[in-house]
Amino acid sequence: MSLSPKVSRPPTRTTPSGQPVRRRTNSPFAGMNQGSADIRREPHARSEAEVRRSSGGRERPKKAREPFHALKMQKALSAVSYGQRASIKAKISETESFDEFPLLPMVKESIATQALSGMVDLVPTPIQRLAIPILLGNETRAARRRSAASGKKEMEQFLLAAETGSGKTLAYLLPVLDAIKRAEVIDVELEAQKKIREEEERKKVNFHALEPPPLSNAPHPTTGRPRAIILVPTSELVTQVGNLTKLLSHTVKFRSGLISSAYSGKVIRNRLFAPTGIDVLISTPHLLASISESDPNILSRVSHLVIDEADSLLDRSFAPSTSTVIDKSTPSLQQLILCSATIPRSLDSYLRQRFPDMRRLVTPNLHAIPRRVQLGVVDVEKEPYRGNKILACADTIWSIGKAAAEHAPGDTERADIKRILVFVNEREKTQEVAEYLTSKGIDAVALNRDTPEQRQSETLGGFTTITPKTAPETAKDASAPRSGPNYIAFNHTASPVTPPPRRHLPNTKVLVTTDLGSRGIDTLAVRHVILYDVPHSTIDFIHRLGRTGRMGRRGRGIVLVGKNDRRDVVREVKEGMFKGQALI
């Protein structure tokens, strides 16, 4: 194929005045018959002044929306650089098994036999791969330099930060127990040496050395003086972490005690001052700080202090008590370990000021909600709810519950119990929402700070343990026809499936709670989280949605968005979750 010989020749036509006709450059054929691709440049972007001038001042120049504009406005979370995330990712990929950690054999054994018993193909999670070897290892370089200069061992400081439900508890607990057992060996040796020396001294000076020494009634040297302390914000977490610690003690052999306001003064005293001693104490900061006022000795031997949920324990309400415990333990402390699922900016600046040498162990996915957690949005303003949020909530729960019934039609014995968490922003709202849901035939309870401690633990207990195939729930109206969608209507305008009052939704349990239920509670059994109110910050989004999708499981979050809620924030969180990006 050959081109016409006239290609790119100047036009032969002329104007009446004899001038050659110029080719119009702004016509559909302007690009034809040319020797070179004369691609027009990008249109000239109008300046702000031009836009304003041409519109007579009515039009404001449009700015391209920066990503996460609304979230940046909140400035809640501290940033972690991409380079930092990439280098940690490479580092942790080198570890594949718990066997690679230099843990004592008994501690290693406790992982499979106690902490994660029943699980197959055990592998450490990213935070465990990152933190365990470092916590077991030597001091940070800066601390080592100072120790060498002062001749005194410096306290090491660490911040463990990783996603919710990623195994942070074991990441600090295993190295702490390892350190305690190693210290115990040294103590035993020292004790034995001391005894031998004393015996020899006595033989030298005392002719009656062969007389048996008088029986001593002295309590165990560790009575009321734990070596390790773990601080958590709530009684529920004391129970959760305490139970895991107790489990490990069956194999590792140490004495642990858990104290919180859920126990009577007598129980607390008995646990702290047991004549057999105590090695690990799990407590809330307020309680321990107040005990240390009357009995400062309690913090005189602490070598390891863990501040779990550090973002809460160092915020305004907890900081005074937490700081008291840190300050009083510091003289004997070897390691201070902070642990958190988020690094809020406030925590970041506090740490830079107070602990400038703190070593940060941060996983690559920090501040990202995993993609396995889907986020749906229900627009409460649209039909059929017309602004009735509480109705939208009940309707959404019925949709989820009905999906379970559809899964095993007519066979309530085989249907899994769906456990749903509903988060509200204000504690007064928990009761109101729970009562409404109950009136709509839903098995719902409220949990807030006013709920008696005992009830709190019992209620949460039902959401933390996984029951394989559940016991049957009596379907009060199993014969009723199943109608309405069996899916969660994201952005939906479908007709409501809320039933008339006396019907009961089987196989579904709902807990309506505030932030109290969002921190640290290992709600493995929860697949659905409903955000009744849009959370105040990305930190709350992360913690609340973090109650589902734990340890590789799938989960679903549903936000109910009303008239006064920040839709822009919800949109950006959803976008970030879809892309698997860290929220800002």
Ligand SMILES: Nc1ncnc2c1ncn2[C@@H]1O[C@H](COP(=O)(O)OP(=O)(O)OP(=O)(O)O)[C@@H](O)[C@H]1O
């Ligand atoms: N290596 C592992 N393999 C499998 N499961 C694990 C592993 N480590 C911990 N788990 C389990 O993962 C669950 C979540 O662990 P954990 O409560 O420590 O999470 P977390 O990171 O502290 O979460 P949060 O930030 O919400 O407090 C627990 O049920 C725990 O038994």
